[in-house]
Amino acid sequence: MVIGSPESDDSDLETKIAAVLSADTSDLIELAIIAGLNPRVDFAGAFLRQIDLHCSDLSDADFHDADLGETNLKGANLRGANLRGTSLKFAKLRGADLSGADLSWADLEGATIWNDSLDWETPYRSPLILLEVNLFEANLHGVNLHGANMSGSSLKLARLREADLSWADLTKADLTMADLSKAKLIGTTLRSATLFEAKIIEADLSGAKINGAKLKEAHILESDLSGANLSWADLSKAALRGSKLNEANLSWADLTMADLSKANLNGANLRGADLSGTNLSQAMLSRVDMSDIDLSTASVDGTVFCDNKGVSESTRMNLRARGAIFADNPESNVPVFS
Numbered sequence: 001m002v003i004g005s006p007e008s009d010d011s012d013l014e015t016k017i018a019a020v021l022s023a024d025t026s027d028l029i030e031l032a033i034i035a036g037l038n039p040r041v042d043f044a045g046a047f048l049r050q051i052d053l054h055c056s057d058l059s060d061a062d063f064h065d066a067d068l069g070e071t072n073l074k075g076a077n078l079r080g081a082n083l084r085g086t087s088l089k090f091a092k093l094r095g096a097d098l099s100g101a102d103l104s105w106a107d108l109e110g111a112t113i114w115n116d117s118l119d120w121e122t123p124y125r126s127p128l129i130l131l132e133v134n135l136f137e138a139n140l141h142g143v144n145l146h147g148a149n150m151s152g153s154s155l156k157l158a159r160l161r162e163a164d165l166s167w168a169d170l171t172k173a174d175l176t177m178a179d180l181s182k183a184k185l186i187g188t189t190l191r192s193a194t195l196f197e198a199k200i201i202e203a204d205l206s207g208a209k210i211n212g213a214k215l216k217e218a219h220i221l222e223s224d225l226s227g228a229n230l231s232w233a234d235l236s237k238a239a240l241r242g243s244k245l246n247e248a249n250l251s252w253a254d255l256t257m258a259d260l261s262k263a264n265l266n267g268a269n270l271r272g273a274d275l276s277g278t279n280l281s282q283a284m285l286s287r288v289d290m291s292d293i294d295l296s297t298a299s300v301d302g303t304v305f306c307d308n309k310g311v312s313e314s315t316r317m318n319l320r321a322r323g324a325i326f327a328d329n330p331e332s333n334v335p336v337f338s
Contacts, residue, residue, distance in 0.1 A: 019034050019035070026052075029057070040061045040062060046066045047066075050070045052072045053072060055074070055075040057077045063083050064082045065084070066086050071088070073088075075095040075096060079097050085105045089111065100132055101134070103135045131149060134153070135153060135155045145165050147168055150170050151171045151173065152171070157176070157177050158175070159178075160180045166184045177199075178195070180200045182201070187206075189209045190210045193213045196215070201221045202222050206226045208228045213230070217238060224244045225240075229248075233250075240259060241259050241261050241263065247268065251269050252272040255273055256275075259278075261279050261282055266286045267288065276294075277297050280298050280299060281301045281323075282301070287307050289309045300319055303323070305319070306328045
């Protein structure tokens, strides 16, 4: 028989099939090796829906354009894996290690990232590791990333609408033009992160650590940033209309040309903040220390001040002449909200 002939190829295939069928294992990786496949290169574009790969070592594997929908990847090692364009819809990824993986254009809609109280299999919660992962333009709509470590990851143009990123670590992450509308970012760490032109509408960022972040021209409309740390953040030309910034730390933040109309800034720390050309129309600034704030070029038409320290009589007269309202004035009938 000539090596490489159709007869030898058929015989070799039959031998591999027989070996797979008689194997005393249901582990996909072991079966692939028995079949003469290399899991690190031969799964690209493969249909692997609903496969059990929990705790498997898939480091550096190539799954680009594969369908891993509803696959069990709990605790799997996917460090450095190529998951570009991969479908991970409704996949189970709790406790998986995706450090250094490439998830560009991946679809993780409905994926289970972090176990909840209904997951009886483990009594503890294991956050996902996504250090320096590429999630460019990935679909993460509604995904639970609660507590995930995503430091240094790229999420440019990622779709994170209604995602839960509460208490996640996104230090130095790149969220340029990402959509975070209606997302939960309670207590999330976004220190030195880039959110240029990010869409953050009706999101909850209460208590978030956003100090030093780049939010230039971001759309942060009607969002909750109460108690958030935004010190030294770049919010120049950002739109924060109707957002809650009460008790927020905005010290030394760059708010030049930002739109804070109708925002709640009651009790906020604005020490050293740059408010050049800032729109504060109809905003509320009660209990704000005005000692180190320059509002000479800010728009204050309808802005409500009350119980403010550091406001000289000349400053008060100037602001009133420009349309500001002092609710602590006996003649004022404007209610003050917390």
